[in-house]
Amino acid sequence: MEERRALVALGALGDGRAFAIFDHIWRAPEGVSRDYVASQLGSTPAQLADNIRSLIDADLICQDEREMLFPKRAVLGMLFQFLMEDCCDGSSETYSVMVDTLAELMRR
Helix, strand or coil: EEEEEEHHHHHHHCCHHHHHHHHHHHHHCEEEEHHHHHHCCCHHHHHHHHHHHHHHHHHCCECCCCCEEEEHHHHHHHHHHHHHHHHHHCCCHHHHHHHHHHHHHHHC
């Protein structure tokens, strides 16, 4: 993953509301509607539109023709790989923490 793409993804996930949206989408690999995510967060789809757009622009989620939202799991894997190889210099301690975090996300 190139640095610019990683920074965009990290920036999108750095917003608390966008992270909460991503978390709900991640838990539903079969896809979820904007209405469902909004209802889970006590919001409206319109209130989440900017955050959803930032996640789509960051290539972390995608939307199909029915407007269902899906996680892009491979992109998150590439982001972890980028962080491990390019930012953490392959530190085994950092690697262990990142693997545990990724495993937790994958279980959801």
